[in-house]
Amino acid sequence: MDVLGKTYLTKQASLLLEFARTTSDSDLSAKLISKAADLKSQADPLPDKDQGPKAPDVALDDGPDRPSGS
Numbered sequence: 832m833d834v835l836g837k838t839y840l841t842k843q844a845s846l847l848l849e850f851a852r853t854t855s856d857s858d859l860s861a862k863l864i865s866k867a868a869d870l871k872s873q874a875d876p877l878p879d880k881d882q883g884p885k886a887p888d889v890a891l892d893d894g895p896d897r898p899s900g901s
Contacts (some may be wrong), residue, residue, distance in 0.1 A: 835872070835873075836877065837874045840871070840873050840874035843867075844868075844871045845867075847863045847866055848863070848864065850863050851863035851864045865898070884886050
Protein backbone atom coordinates (compact mmCIF):
# COMPACT_ATOMS: atom_id res chain seq x y z
CA MET A 832 0.00 0.00 0.00
CA ASP A 833 1.40 3.41 -0.98
CA VAL A 834 1.51 6.10 1.65
CA LEU A 835 0.39 9.47 0.40
CA GLY A 836 2.54 12.47 1.25
CA LYS A 837 1.73 15.05 3.89
CA THR A 838 1.59 17.84 1.31
CA TYR A 839 -0.97 15.93 -0.78
CA LEU A 840 -3.18 15.02 2.18
CA THR A 841 -3.08 18.55 3.56
CA LYS A 842 -4.00 20.03 0.17
CA GLN A 843 -6.91 17.61 -0.22
CA ALA A 844 -8.18 18.45 3.28
CA SER A 845 -7.96 22.15 2.47
CA LEU A 846 -9.96 21.68 -0.73
CA LEU A 847 -12.65 19.71 1.12
CA LEU A 848 -12.97 22.50 3.69
CA GLU A 849 -13.24 25.05 0.89
CA PHE A 850 -16.04 23.04 -0.73
CA ALA A 851 -17.75 22.65 2.67
CA ARG A 852 -17.82 26.44 3.08
CA THR A 853 -19.34 26.99 -0.35
CA THR A 854 -22.20 24.48 -0.20
CA SER A 855 -25.62 25.29 1.18
CA ASP A 856 -26.29 21.60 1.93
CA SER A 857 -25.54 21.19 5.64
CA ASP A 858 -25.35 17.39 5.44
CA LEU A 859 -22.82 17.53 2.62
CA SER A 860 -20.86 20.21 4.45
CA ALA A 861 -20.67 18.05 7.59
CA LYS A 862 -19.47 15.05 5.56
CA LEU A 863 -16.82 17.11 3.79
CA ILE A 864 -15.56 18.51 7.11
CA SER A 865 -15.44 15.02 8.58
CA LYS A 866 -13.43 13.70 5.62
CA ALA A 867 -11.08 16.70 5.86
CA ALA A 868 -10.50 15.87 9.53
CA ASP A 869 -9.72 12.26 8.57
CA LEU A 870 -7.16 13.39 6.00
CA LYS A 871 -5.61 15.82 8.48
CA SER A 872 -5.24 13.05 11.07
CA GLN A 873 -3.48 10.91 8.44
CA ALA A 874 -1.16 13.78 7.50
CA ASP A 875 -0.20 14.87 11.03
CA PRO A 876 2.15 11.98 11.89
CA LEU A 877 3.96 12.17 8.53
CA PRO A 878 7.23 14.06 8.09
CA ASP A 879 6.94 17.65 6.86
CA LYS A 880 8.65 16.87 3.57
CA ASP A 881 7.32 14.17 1.27
CA GLN A 882 9.72 11.25 0.92
CA GLY A 883 9.42 10.75 -2.83
CA PRO A 884 12.19 10.39 -5.39
CA LYS A 885 14.38 13.44 -5.58
CA ALA A 886 15.61 15.20 -8.68
CA PRO A 887 19.35 15.10 -9.28
CA ASP A 888 21.30 17.99 -7.82
CA VAL A 889 21.88 20.82 -10.24
CA ALA A 890 24.56 23.39 -9.51
CA LEU A 891 23.16 26.87 -9.97
CA ASP A 892 26.28 28.74 -8.89
CA ASP A 893 29.62 29.08 -10.63
CA GLY A 894 31.60 25.91 -10.10
CA PRO A 895 35.35 25.42 -10.42
CA ASP A 896 34.99 24.27 -14.06
CA ARG A 897 32.95 27.26 -15.16
CA PRO A 898 34.30 30.75 -15.72
CA SER A 899 32.57 33.39 -13.64
CA GLY A 900 29.64 35.08 -15.34
CA SER A 901 28.78 32.36 -17.86
